[in-house]
Amino acid sequence: MFTTQIHLKVLAMMLLCGLLNACSQTPQQCSSAIITTWSSAHSQITQDITTLSSTEFQGRKTDSEGARLTQAYLITRFTEMGLQPWQPNFAVPFSFQHQFSTVSGVNIIATIAAKTRSNRWRVITAHYDHLGQTANKMYPGADDNASGIAGMMAIAAQWQENPPLDDVNLMIVATDAEEPGLYGSYALVTLLQQYPLMDIELSVNLDMIGHPDRRRAIYMEGQKNLSNFESIKPLLMQQTQLCIRTHHTNLLSGRMKKSDWLRASDHYPFHKAGYSWVYFGVPPHAQYHTADDTIATLDIDFIVAVAETVYQMLSIDKLTKAP
Numbered sequence: 051m052f053t054t055q056i057h058l059k060v061l062a063m064m065l066l067c068g069l070l071n072a073c074s075q076t077p078q079q080c081s082s083a084i085i086t087t088w089s090s091a092h093s094q095i096t097q098d099i100t101t102l103s104s105t106e107f108q109g110r111k112t113d114s115e116g117a118r119l120t121q122a123y124l125i126t127r128f129t130e131m132g133l134q135p136w137q138p139n140f141a142v143p144f145s146f147q148h149q150f151s152t153v154s155g156v157n158i159i160a161t162i163a164a165k166t167r168s169n170r171w172r173v174i175t176a177h178y179d180h181l182g183q184t185a186n187k188m189y190p191g192a193d194d195n196a197s198g199i200a201g202m203m204a205i206a207a208q209w210q211e212n213p214p215l216d217d218v219n220l221m222i223v224a225t226d227a228e229e230p231g232l233y234g235s236y237a238l239v240t241l242l243q244q245y246p247l248m249d250i251e252l253s254v255n256l257d258m259i260g261h262p263d264r265r266r267a268i269y270m271e272g273q274k275n276l277s278n279f280e281s282i283k284p285l286l287m288q289q290t291q292l293c294i295r296t297h298h299t300n301l302l303s304g305r306m307k308k309s310d311w312l313r314a315s316d317h318y319p320f321h322k323a324g325y326s327w328v329y330f331g332v333p334p335h336a337q338y339h340t341a342d343d344t345i346a347t348l349d350i351d352f353i354v355a356v357a358e359t360v361y362q363m364l365s366i367d368k369l370t371k372a373p
Contacts, residue, residue: 051229051257051316051342052231052314053219053229083291084290084291084292084355085291085355086290086354086355086358087345088208088354088357088358089275091357092205094200094203095200095201095204095350095357096350098127098207099196099239099260099345099348099350100345101198102120102191103191103344103345105267106119107120107123108183109182109183109189110178110179110191111179111181111182111183112153112155112179112226113154114152116183117178117179118253119225120195124140125140125141125158126249128206130220131203131210133162133206133210134161134162134163135159135160135161135177135372136159136160140158142156142157142159142237142241143155144156144233144237146227146231147232148234151232153227153233155226155227155237156226157183157223157226157234157237157248158178158224158226159225159238160208162213162219162220162222162293163219164215164216164217164218165213166216166217168218168219169247170217172219172220172251172252172253172254172255173220173254174205174206174220174222174255174360174364175235175238175253175254175255175256176199176201176224176255177195177199177224177226177227177235177315177316178196178199178224178226178311179225179227179228179229179234179259180195180196180229181339185299187341189341190341190343190344190345192262192343193335194257194259194338194339194343195228195340196282196361197212197258197259197260197261197348197371198331199287201292201353201357201360202224202256202357202359203258204354205222205357205360205361205364206220206222208357208361209361214324215365216274218251218364223238225316228315232315232316232319234316235316235317235318235319236248236326238319238324239320239322239325242323250325251328252276252325252327252369252370253317253320253325253326253363254360255268255327255328256330256331256356257315257330257331257333257373258338259331259352259353260352260353261332261334261347261348263332263333266291266292267294267295267332268292268332268356269295269296269330269331269333270294270295270313271296271311271329272317272321272326272327272328272329272330273296273328275327275371276328276369276371277370277371277372280368286359286362286363289362291360292352293357294359294361297323313330316327326370328363330331330360359365368373
């Protein structure tokens, strides 16, 4: 999750988690008994997060050896699933200016072509970069955002095996350089704008989906971009019993304040470019941006439920509002 936009939330972290439980504008009944049907996803998600958050991957800081190991791992996984590169190669490099120097980043982009030729596209993004390591501390980034990457790959595997819509192309993008400033997402959007015939119906961003609050809720933003969301929402919740909540809030100096979740992650460049988007994530927690953000703190069943829910949402034909 983008560091600069959310640093104030860390100051009130413990209070925030409790307050978020009562902050949705519309009360919901949330079940603690999550139901998942993707039997094979649990072990694969566990393996992906274990690998990405390992010491070998060095916290996955952009333009580091850990980042290059991550890129190789993602390309191997995409290839194993039978996904195809969008560009000539899965790895799509870009560069950006940061702290008075030029930094190189690499997005990893895969596609699943529609069964019937179509210009309809839906995009899933999740950033793979994290904070890296210092001389004596490594930041594993299991929730931020190995969880989102693992969930995205679970969705891709299910879509490849059982595409729900014959005329929709799916693009799967592991973005780089989210932490220093959403640079990978900006590079992706700039590239997409060079293909005006692509009808990008929706972008779904997954960022921190593995550490639910006490009500085991996944939080969602961008619901205004969906058609008939209030009708869709109970259907999504019914399948997995996963609680979907909207409208994040924050506590600052003892006062309730709406957080700027619009600018907090990789969905923001899509918003600025005029694309429809939604974002799924959990509130910052005590392990956020610390060396304790390990797989041991995550709820794998919750990640599977989020992935199933997003897949189900993407399976709806008339999903977004007409332009």
